[in-house]
Amino acid sequence: MNPPVSARNPSDMDRIVLATSVKFPLASYLMDPAFDPGSPSPLYYLQSKCKANSSIPYPSGQEVKCLECLHLWRNSSSDVNKELYKCKGGNKQHKEDNEFAAAFDFSDSNGAKYNMTVWHEETQVTNFMMGITFEYNRLPRWLNLASNAYLQVLQGPGTQMLFEFIKEVPTIIRLDSRVQGVLDFLLRIASFGLLIYPVTVLVSLIVYEKEKNLRIMMKMHGLRDTAYWAITYFYSLIISVLFVQFFLIAGEISGLTFFSKNDYTLQSIFYFIHVNWQISFVFVIAALVSTVKTAQVISSSYMMLVCVLAFFVAGRCIESTDISSSVVLLVEIFPGFALYRGVYEFQKYATFARNGADVGMRWKNLSDTGNGMKTAMIIMVTEWVVMLLLAYYLDQVVSSGSGRTKSPFFFLPTFRKKPTSQQSMQINSSQVLPGNNQSDVDQERQKVEQLMKEGSRTHTAVCDNIRKIYPGRDGNPAKAAVKGLSLALERSECFGMLGPNGAGKTSFISMMIGLTEPTSGTAYIEGLDITTRMDEVYTCMGVCPQFDLLWETLTGREHLYFYGRLKNLTGSTLAQAVEEALKEVNLFHGGIADKHAGKYSGGMKRRLSVAISLIGDPKIVYLDEPSTGLDPVSRNSLWSVVKRAKQNRAILLTTHSMEEAEALCDRLGVFVDGALRCVGNPKELKGRYGGYFIFTMTTTSGKNDEEVEDMVVSLCRxxxxxxHLGGTQKFELPKQEVRLADIFQLVENAKSKFPVQAWGLADTTLEDVFIKVTRQAQARSSDE
Structure with missing residues (x-):
């Protein structure tokens, strides 16, 4: 048996301490290591007082020495535990593990009942081989001492009984200390993993709104970044706090000492700090990624990595006595390790409390030597603040789907763009594109220049030579998507923008609604510069995007209530606006308004998107192909809504439907290759770019094609x-050179000479104008 520390000489330390890592012969694993013949360590027997020459020989050759043992009285088991666990409970006085040989508590034993608790040292004598543990070999000796002392008190000094072995009798089930130790470790890891699991859930919720463009949709309807993050933060905080409280209450109900022994307020404060740290960490991840899949991969990888590293790195550093506290501090700075340290401390104190050492961790224990809880809390609070600032910074400068980005030095006054008024802006309209000298486009440019000089507020939107150039990549040249567009929209005007795919319409709209920043030039909405005051512009505009951006779990009514509140509508005004909007787009009756948007048809979603863009009386509305996917009845109903809506606001509409453009738009602009090619109302454009009849004739199998062509040319040179295809031919006949009567006479002559299957005469359509202008512009661009 090892002696107490007080009985050791410093020079004898290495000689008398039994090491459990000593490799004994195989046979010796079946016996107590102390009696191994190959062990050089001496043996001791305990006596209340040792006499001279009290050493006795032992057959193995080992020397057996006498060691005086002090009998120390304690008032209770709690006092015994406090004394024994001073080396582990975090107190300032450090004790050796084997300072005490054993301790006994006879509790309420009497003549009719024998109730005893034995504390015995097993730290350095435990060895495993074929299921044998050596403390079971030593424990009967202590039981013999205590039991014989009990018998001698009752029966007299001569009474003695020897126990040769111990065997458990049926008792209430309990865990062996080793099993309990394993479960404590598993509980610590499980608790740690459970506490960081919400990272994946929260980051998915936030990134989902970014991936589906719902966040930018809210932003375009007036929701500021600060308001969005504040709402998201407190929503995440409520969810996380409820999760932690459930975690604590479930643990308390389960009777786990990890929860029940430690101070509840201390646990609540620690986990409250943790959830705030966790939310700020989630915000950092969300600012860097733009898809839910990527966010889930990153957060899941983080969870697995930090759980593994917490055990193999943080846990080893915390428990090791060879690693300095500064190194441990650096390790705990890694995101998540401070949480692990706190959980580790809670479990350590709970383990001591279960063994009777104390009641667990209390606020006063934060000052205990070796208790890292205070440091962990300071680290988490510091990282909480730092990561919140970092998340805001990254959200502003990283382009990940949340709208226009800012300069990396936007927080410095030198790099901030100063707000400018429409009156003080320099005119940028002096440059004219080569080959783009159409009178109508030039008139529009001159109109904008005049408005800029006068500072007039009669027009809702004024675009002043706005450009967008995308830089070249991978050896490709730069692409000019918008080549200096000047345009003015009056109030109560619906302006239609037509153009082929790739013409630059989307790039122009993206600049107007704040998704991208102009390369040069600018635009004004109600006198507000979109390059410096876009946050104010958002409050006075509505957007119906090309693709419906809706929450599938919200009803149509809830969508309108939400966006109505963003437009500062409240109370009965909000309710009335929502009801009117639903009726306007035919979503009010039949309970449609209260169905989830995910169950809507494509046409119903489209109508809801239009209603969202119009609610709150915005000054300008952008409608990007609003009638896509609608049946003729719904389309006509929607057109009626747009016609009524334009009475109080300007509307910028993009469409590929000439019928829609002609029905809704007061003016049209054909946009080709990044430039505006013509501007005017539909009738003017048809008159200016038309001026001819479209004559069509179909003959049998095309046998008389040449004859038909000769007749038409003879009528109109x-x-x-x-x-020309399969007997069908189309001709453009200038109106000033032919009369309708002559055309009819030509048809009658043709019928008398050969079979005419069909013929037709039409005026110039808007589609004809669009095709003609587009072809001319593309031909001019190719020549340049």
Missing amino acids: NAVKTY
């Missing part, structure tokens, strides 16, 4: 054939 400047006729132009625009189509």
Whole structure:
């Protein structure tokens, strides 16, 4: 048996301490290591007082010495535990593990009942081989001492009984200390993993709104970044706090000492700090990624990595006595390790409390030597603040789907753009594109210049030579998507923008609604510069995007209530606006308004998107192909809504439907290759770019095609054939050169000479104008 520390000489330390790592012969694993013949360590027997020459020989050759043992009285088991666990409970006085040989508590034993608790040292004598543990070999000796002392008190000094072995009798089930130790470790890891699990859930919720463009949709309807993050933060905080409280209450109900022994307020404060740290950490991840899949991969990888590293790195550093506290501090700075340290401390104190050492961790224990809880809390609070600031910074400068980005030095006054008024802006309209000198486009440019000089507020939107150039990549040249557009929209005007795919319409709209920043030039909405005051512009505009941006779990009514509140509508005004909007787009009756948007058809979603763009009386509305996917009845109903809506606001509409453009738009602009090619109302454009009849004739199998062409040319020398396929031909006939009567006479003559299957005469359509202007512009661009 090892002697108490007080009985050791410093020079004898290495000689008398039994090491459990000593490799004994195989046979010796079946016996107590102390009696191994190959062990050089001496043996001791305990006596209340040792006499001279009290050493006795032992057959193995080992020397057995006498060691005086002090009998120390304690008032209770709690006092015994406090004394024994001073080396582990975090107190300032450090004790050796084997300072005490054993301790006994006879509790309420009497003549009719024998109730005893034995504390015995097993730290350095435990060895495993074929299921044998050596403390069971030593424990009967202590039981013999205590039991014989008990018998001698009752029966007299001569009474003695020897126990040769111990065996458990049926008792209430309890865990062996080793099993309990394993479960404590598993509980610590499980608690740690459970506490960081919400990272994946929260980051997915936030990034989902970014991936589906819902966040930018809210932003375009007036929701500021600060308001968005504040709402998201407190929503996440409520969820996380409820989760932690459930975690604590479930642990308390389960009777786990990890929860029940430690101070509840201390646990609540620690976990409250943790959830705030966790939310700020989630915000950092959300600012860097733009898809839910990527966010889930990153957060899941983080969870697995930090759980593994917490055990193999943080846990080893905390428990090791060879690693300095500064190194441990650096390790705990890694995101998540401070939480592990706190959980580790809670479990350590709970383990001591279960063994009777104390009641667990209390606020006063934060000052205990070796208790890292205070440091862990300071680290988490510091990282909480730092990561919140970092998340805000990254959200402003990283382009990840949340709208226009700012300069990396936006927080410095030198790099901030100063707000400018429409009156003080320099005119940028002096440059004219080569080959783009159409009178109508030039008139529009001059109109904008005049408005800029006068500072007039009569127009809702004024675009002043706005440009967008995308830099070249991978050896490709830069792409000019918008080449200096000047345009003015009056109030109560619906302006339609037509153009082929890739013409630059989307790039222009993206600049107007704040998704991208102009390369040069600017635009004003109600006198507000979109390059410096876009946050104010958002409050006075509505957007119906090309693709419906809706929450599938919200009803149509809830969507309108939400966006109505963003437009500062409240109370009965909000309720009335929502009801009117639903009725306008035919979503009010039949309970449609209270169905989830995810169950809507494509046409119903489209109508809801239009209603969202119009609620709150915005000054300008952007409608990007609003009638896509609608049946003729719903389309006509929607057109009626748009016509009524434009009475109080300006509307900028993009569409590929000439019928829609002609029905809704007061003015049209054909946009080709990044430039505006013509501007005017539909009738003017048809008159200016039309001026001819479209004559069509179909003959049998095309046998008389040449004869038909000769007849048309003889009627109109400047006729132009625009189509010829399978006996069907189309001709453009200038109106000033032919009369309708002459055309009818030509048809009658043709019928008398050969079979005419069909014929037709039409005026110039808007589609014809669009095709003609587009072809001319593309031909001009190719020549340049």
